[in-house]
Amino acid sequence: MLERIFIFLFLPSVLAAQLCKPDAPEGFKVRLSIKTALQDEAYEWDGNERFLFQATLAFAMSRHTRQEFNVSNILVCDETPRVSFWFVVTSPDDPSQLINRGKVEAAVRMSRNRINSAFLLSDETLEFVGILPTLAAPVEPASPPWLIVFGVVMGLVGAGIVFLLVSTVLQKRRKKNQEGDEGDDDEEARVKTAENGCRSDGIYNTSFSEDEPNTQM
Amino acid sequence: MAKDARDNWENPMQFVLACVSYAVGLGNVWRFPYLCQMHGGGGFLIPYLLMLVLEGVPLFYLELAIGQKMRLGSIGAWTAISPYLGGLGLASVVTSLYLCLYYNIINAWSFWYLFHSFQSVLPWAACPLNANRTGPSEECERATPTQYFFYRETLNISPSIEENGGIHTGQALCFLLAWVITYLFIVRGVKSTGKVVYFTATFPYVVLFIYLIRGFTLHGAINGIKYMFTPKMEELANPTTWINAATQIFFSLGLGFGSLIAFASYNQYHNNFERQAIIVSLINSGTSIFSSVVTFAIYGFKATVNYENCLERTRILLLNTFSLSEDSITIDNVFERIVELNTTHPEQFAELNGKLEDCNLESELSTAVEGTGLAFIVYSEAIKNMPLSQLWSVLYFIMLLMLGMGSMLGNITAIITPLRDFKVLSCISTEVFNGIVCFICLLLGLGFTTTSGNYWFTMFNDYGATFSLLFIVLIEVITVSYIYGIKRFERDIEDMLGHRPNWYWKIMWAGVSPLLLIGLFLFYIINYIQGGTPTYQAWNKDLGKSEQIEYPLFGQAFIGLLLASSVSCVPLTALYVFCQRRKHAQRHMQQHTVNTVAA
Numbered sequence: 001m002l003e004r005i006f007i008f009l010f011l012p013s014v015l016a017a018q019l020c021k022p023d024a025p026e027g028f029k030v031r032l033s034i035k036t037a038l039q040d041e042a043y044e045w046d047g048n049e050r051f052l053f054q055a056t057l058a059f060a061m062s063r064h065t066r067q068e069f070n071v072s073n074i075l076v077c078d079e080t081p082r083v084s085f086w087f088v089v090t091s092p093d094d095p096s097q098l099i100n101r102g103k104v105e106a107a108v109r110m111s112r113n114r115i116n117s118a119f120l121l122s123d124e125t126l127e128f129v130g131i132l133p134t135l136a137a138p139v140e141p142a143s144p145p146w147l148i149v150f151g152v153v154m155g156l157v158g159a160g161i162v163f164l165l166v167s168t169v170l171q172k173r174r175k176k177n178q179e180g181d182e183g184d185d186d187e188e189a190r191v192k193t194a195e196n197g198c199r200s201d202g203i204y205n206t207s208f209s210e211d212e213p214n215t216q217m
Numbered sequence: 218m219a220k221d222a223r224d225n226w227e228n229p230m231q232f233v234l235a236c237v238s239y240a241v242g243l244g245n246v247w248r249f250p251y252l253c254q255m256h257g258g259g260g261f262l263i264p265y266l267l268m269l270v271l272e273g274v275p276l277f278y279l280e281l282a283i284g285q286k287m288r289l290g291s292i293g294a295w296t297a298i299s300p301y302l303g304g305l306g307l308a309s310v311v312t313s314l315y316l317c318l319y320y321n322i323i324n325a326w327s328f329w330y331l332f333h334s335f336q337s338v339l340p341w342a343a344c345p346l347n348a349n350r351t352g353p354s355e356e357c358e359r360a361t362p363t364q365y366f367f368y369r370e371t372l373n374i375s376p377s378i379e380e381n382g383g384i385h386t387g388q389a390l391c392f393l394l395a396w397v398i399t400y401l402f403i404v405r406g407v408k409s410t411g412k413v414v415y416f417t418a419t420f421p422y423v424v425l426f427i428y429l430i431r432g433f434t435l436h437g438a439i440n441g442i443k444y445m446f447t448p449k450m451e452e453l454a455n456p457t458t459w460i461n462a463a464t465q466i467f468f469s470l471g472l473g474f475g476s477l478i479a480f481a482s483y484n485q486y487h488n489n490f491e492r493q494a495i496i497v498s499l500i501n502s503g504t505s506i507f508s509s510v511v512t513f514a515i516y517g518f519k520a521t522v523n524y525e526n527c528l529e530r531t532r533i534l535l536l537n538t539f540s541l542s543e544d545s546i547t548i549d550n551v552f553e554r555i556v557e558l559n560t561t562h563p564e565q566f567a568e569l570n571g572k573l574e575d576c577n578l579e580s581e582l583s584t585a586v587e588g589t590g591l592a593f594i595v596y597s598e599a600i601k602n603m604p605l606s607q608l609w610s611v612l613y614f615i616m617l618l619m620l621g622m623g624s625m626l627g628n629i630t631a632i633i634t635p636l637r638d639f640k641v642l643s644c645i646s647t648e649v650f651n652g653i654v655c656f657i658c659l660l661l662g663l664g665f666t667t668t669s670g671n672y673w674f675t676m677f678n679d680y681g682a683t684f685s686l687l688f689i690v691l692i693e694v695i696t697v698s699y700i701y702g703i704k705r706f707e708r709d710i711e712d713m714l715g716h717r718p719n720w721y722w723k724i725m726w727a728g729v730s731p732l733l734l735i736g737l738f739l740f741y742i743i744n745y746i747q748g749g750t751p752t753y754q755a756w757n758k759d760l761g762k763s764e765q766i767e768y769p770l771f772g773q774a775f776i777g778l779l780l781a782s783s784v785s786c787v788p789l790t791a792l793y794v795f796c797q798r799r800k801h802a803q804r805h806m807q808q809h810t811v812n813t814v815a816a
Contacts, residue, residue: 031537033533033543034543035543035544036543080540081540081541081542081545082536082537082540082541082542082543083542083543084537084540132352145332145333145335145336146329146332146333146335146336146387147332149331149332149335150328150332150390150391150394153328153332153394154394154397157394157397157398157401158397160401161397161400161401161404164401164404164405164409164648165404165648168405168648
């Protein structure tokens with residue numbers, strides 16, 4: 001009788017020990033990097049924190065499967081100073097039955113940010129080994145920002161060119177009107193305009209070119 | 218005395234700033250620090266400064282003198298010196314044309330990066346996600362985010378020069394903008410260029426100074442500076458050091474393109490260009506040294522950050538493998554703990570062997586990069602780690618733009634000035650002519666915005682100008698010293714400046730510089746012959762890094778065409794002029810005989 005009582009008392013923990021072990025088939029390894037994330041405000045990993053973990057996992061499982069999970073359904077084992085451990089999830093109906101790995105993964109994925117914020121950690125500092133985080137979609141603005149800046153600069157430059165060209169044309173027209181008024185008395189002016197318009201022979205340094213007639217003595 | 222119809226700089230300061238803006242370009246920022254690193258840090262300054270004295274300043278002086286005396290662009294000036302050597306000017310124009318085609322693509326890239334800096338997170342700071350959003354894209358994983366942004370998002374590079382996708386529209390737009398701005402800067406010729414150079418010459422120094430302060434205050438910058446300044450004197454025994462110093466001085470000053478002749482042709486006749494030549498050369502070298510100090514501070518920062526990240530990754534790996542508490546290993550004692558753990562847990566440690574990285578600060582510092590890799594990959598990697606990275610990014614790329622645009626002004630002026638000296642073309646108004654030249658260069662340069670464009674760019678960069686310039690400047694200095702005559706040249710300078718050049722200049726022009734150039738020329742030829750098939754760096758997206766591939770046959774043919782097209786201008790023009798004169802002389806003889814008969 002007494003043995004039966006003992007077996008009955010120790011059965012759950014024995015069962016737990018058998019169900020939850022490192023590399024358990026339906027288990028996951030969790031790794032926390034509390035000091036890396038929080039530095040001075042880091043908290044110690046103790047029984048209370050473990051309890052919080054079990055509670056958040058139970059919450060995640062309940063949320064995903066619509067079944068009522070209890071803290072005692074989450075079994076935690078093999079804790080190391082790193083702060084890493086293994087956990088398995090047992091079914092609320094039958095404590096000796098483990099919940100499928102896939103279901104646990106889906107539940108964790110669904111409530112990942114809730115679990116993270118319970119511990120003030122992030123996807124990198126609270127790792128579920130084997131469960132890849134779904135990275136946030138990059139924010140795609142309606143029009144790429146670089147095009148906007150490009151448009152502004154191009155517009156300014158275009159306006160500058162148009163302004164310069166128009167002012168050149170206006171200057172030329174003004175000069176032509178002025179010359180038409182002055183008349184043809186000023187010969188120098190005429191020579192100047194001829195030179196300005198189309199460079200005839202320019203300032204060709206004839207003294208440096210070889211003079212054929214001279215050498216053909 | 219009829220009024221001079223040629224445009225002029227408004228004051229000598231504009232001319233000096235234009236030369237500074239032209240000479241101080243991207244090479245000062247991305248080539249000199251690399252050479253410094255490769256050839257023994259501070260010790261490299263000895264051959265560099267020596268070469269400046271032996272060939273840099275004398276050749277610079279020579280080109281300015283010719284431009285100011287002849288008051289024509291390169292074709293007209295060399296034709297005036299000796300009619301058979303008009304081809305020299307033509308070769309300069311062809312080389313400048315090649316340079317104009319490919320140089321503006323760098324400005325396009327600078328614009329691309331500049332416009333992309335106006336985002337909350339710099340796009341090259343993190344990898345974009347792959348399709349399932351489970352992690353970063355594979356190509357980005359294997360390479361680094363900055364490399365991915367440059368090769369994939371900026372260039373969309375193809376695996377080799379033979380494969381060609383279409384034009385990258387973003388690139389093409391930035392390229393168009395670069396040419397539109399170039400046109401804006403030169404639209405009225407020297408009148409507009411003269412005003413622009415006030416800004417393009419001075420702004421880069423402001424940014425460099427700001428970066429100097431920022432660089433020195435960065436974590437780990439001192440490692441880079443120490444690495445640069447510890448001279449390795451044994452490098453001076455290596456002939457490559459001296460050759461690289463000579464070529465760097467030569468290309469950095471922009472000799473042989475005809476830009477200096479073009480700029481000087483707009484000077485007043487009695488402008489004191491001797492002093493200006495010395496000033497500009499010294500400013501150019503000083504800027505190289507200044508920017509390499511900044512670059513090494515940035516190198517040191519980047520290397521230290523990478524090294525510490527490596528240590529951090531190793532620490533996490535050790536913690537996870539041995540399940541130790543987090544504060545048992547810190548960054549400082551990683552190496553001691555590795556040794557400890559190796560002795561206490563040998564079997565577990567053996568499992569780690571493949572994954573343990575070798576973190577070495579020296580090797581991070583010694584990864585020397587030059588060219589576009591330095592400017593767009595290494596620098597942007599350093600910038601993303603700085604606080605307020607958007608501001609630093611904007612400043613940096615505006616500086617690159619100023620440097621690049623300033624050099625473009627010289628390049629395009631080198632084409633426009635000699636062409637406008639021809640009667641036929643001078644009838645078109647300045648604005649229209651400049652617009653046509655810019656438009657043609659834009660159309661031809663669109664090829665560089667395609668997916669294989671970067672490979673063509675590298676080809677032009679390596680072969681388009683280097684060899685032809687050496688040839689051109691060698692012929693230049695021999696022409697002036699021996700064909701035109703040092704005596705005549707002396708008299709011209711005395712006419713302009715009021716005093717003759719002293720013995721130092723004459724010895725350099727007649728003796729030292731030609732010998733140096735012949736030496737460099739021979740070295741290049743030997744290198745080409747010995748080097749075998751020319752190769753280029755192609756980006757392999759599966760490996761996430763560049764690898765060397767040989768140029769295909771059409772690539773090698775094109776390289777040959779590039780080299781031959783500019784170099785052959787000289788003999789072909791001389792031949793053409795010779796034939797013209799023979800025909801002219803024969804006709805003259807016939808006329809004479811006719812006249813005597815009639816008389």
